[in-house]
Amino acid sequence: MPSLIEKIAYNKPPRFKKEQLRFVPVYIDVPQLNQKIYIDIIEPPTQLKQLPFTIIYSHSNQETANIQHTWLTDVSKMLCSRIISYDYLGYGMNTGVPTESSSNMIAVAIYDYVQATYPLQSVISWGRSIGSTTATFLAQTKQIYALIIESGLSSGIQVFCKKPLCVPSTFNNALRLLSVKCRTLIVHGTEDELVPFRCAEENFNKLRKENPVKEYYNTKHQERIRETEQCVFVSVNGAGHNDIDNCYEETLIDSMIDFLGEEFKMCTYANKQVKTSGQQTQAQVGRSDMFFE
Numbered sequence: 001m002p003s004l005i006e007k008i009a010y011n012k013p014p015r016f017k018k019e020q021l022r023f024v025p026v027y028i029d030v031p032q033l034n035q036k037i038y039i040d041i042i043e044p045p046t047q048l049k050q051l052p053f054t055i056i057y058s059h060s061n062q063e064t065a066n067i068q069h070t071w072l073t074d075v076s077k078m079l080c081s082r083i084i085s086y087d088y089l090g091y092g093m094n095t096g097v098p099t100e101s102s103s104n105m106i107a108v109a110i111y112d113y114v115q116a117t118y119p120l121q122s123v124i125s126w127g128r129s130i131g132s133t134t135a136t137f138l139a140q141t142k143q144i145y146a147l148i149i150e151s152g153l154s155s156g157i158q159v160f161c162k163k164p165l166c167v168p169s170t171f172n173n174a175l176r177l178l179s180v181k182c183r184t185l186i187v188h189g190t191e192d193e194l195v196p197f198r199c200a201e202e203n204f205n206k207l208r209k210e211n212p213v214k215e216y217y218n219t220k221h222q223e224r225i226r227e228t229e230q231c232v233f234v235s236v237n238g239a240g241h242n243d244i245d246n247c248y249e250e251t252l253i254d255s256m257i258d259f260l261g262e263e264f265k266m267c268t269y270a271n272k273q274v275k276t277s278g279q280q281t282q283a284q285v286g287r288s289d290m291f292f293e
Contacts, residue, residue: 002099005156005170009130010098013091014064022069025093030109037094037106039113040065040085042076045276051263053081053145054114055124056138058107058131060151064092071245077271078253079264082118086110100170104137111142124260127152129195129241133171139184140176146260147184149173150252151192151241154199154206173199177206184231185259187252189239200233207231221251232259 002010025038044050059068065085076083088103089096096102107125114123122145127135132152139147154174177184184207188200204226211228218225224235234255239248250269257267 002097003170006099009061009156009171010088010090011061013088013098014062014067016064016066016092018093020066022066028109028113030106032105032109033089033096033102035096037086037089037109038065038092039110040069040072042069042072042083042085044076044080044082045274048077048080048271048274049266050082051080051267052121053079053124053263054118054121055079055081055083055126056107056110056114056135057083057085058103058125058127058134059085059087060129060131063128066092073276074272075253077274077276078267078269079256079260080267080271081124082121084110084114100133103134107134107138108142111138124148126150128245129153130171133173133176136173136176136180139180139182144182147180147182148256148259149184149186149188149200149203151188151195151244152186152199152203153195154202174202174206177203180207183259185256186231186233187236187244187255188234189236189241189244189248191238192241194241197235200235204231204233218251218254221254223251223255 023040026041027036027038030037057072065087068085072083072085086106087094088098088106090098111123114121124146125135125138125144126148128150129152132149135147136149138144152173153171156171186200186204188197190197207230208228214227216225217223223237226233236244236248236251244252253269257264
């Protein structure tokens with residue numbers, strides 16, 4: 001049974017019917033759940049050189065793979081990489097009741113699918129809002145090239161409380177980050193009204209440990225950046241919880257390209273303009289998060 005915080009976090013999962021699908025679903029087994037779930041596999045256009053990376057994307061609590069498909073198609077072009085998106089239990093066409101553990105099981109099944117299907121690919125784990133906890137779990141338990149936390153919480157309790165509480169908490173990113181070994185990018189809006197900016201600060205402090213911090217401002221976007229050997233923390237000035245992907249999209253993509261390193265230097269925000277066959281115009285309607293409202 002889901003906990004109270006899980007019930008609040010996964011409140012009113014958005015649903016859709018098969019005839020509303022914007023993509024061709026690929027079904028994979030999730031042995032621990034004894035059921036199949038569908039995934040959306042997005043490939044960059046053939047006219048772009050595809051990098052040997054697969055990004056597993058975990059969405060927020062008021063999004064679905066269907067809602068995110070068009071935007072992630074653009075991101076796939078901008079990062080020249082395959083992106084796999086999926087839905088939690090109870091979301092989209094999936095049956096069942098969503099919980100933190102079931103979401104983690106699905107992510108692990110997708111990781112195993114990627115390893116079996118694309119054995120020469122490196123995996124990047126990217127999560128937005130509630131999806132950041134699943135992305136972090138994957139980085140904690142599997143061999144991941146890099147972790148990206150966008151508008152992520154530090155724990156379910158800390159979304160509500162300013163001071164740390166000595167009580168067990170679900171969605172405990174801050175605790176998991178202590179054992180994450182891969183490099184991590186944190187991107188968070190300074191005016192986030194749902195997952196407070198202090199959550200990003202706590203996550204960064206867990207990752208930095210006692211290491212020295214290099215602080216500077218991005219000359220193009222004027223964002224404050226704090227960096228250690230393992231972590232880069234981008235504070236998106238003025239951004240809220242639901243507008244980084246659209247109003248600050250170029251800042252997000254440029255931050256990811258810079259963070260991901262030399263192999264991504266060929267990637268560019270301008271790749272968004274490359275046309276793919278049958279591509280729809282981006283629909284922002286419905287792409288929002290209602291975490292703990």
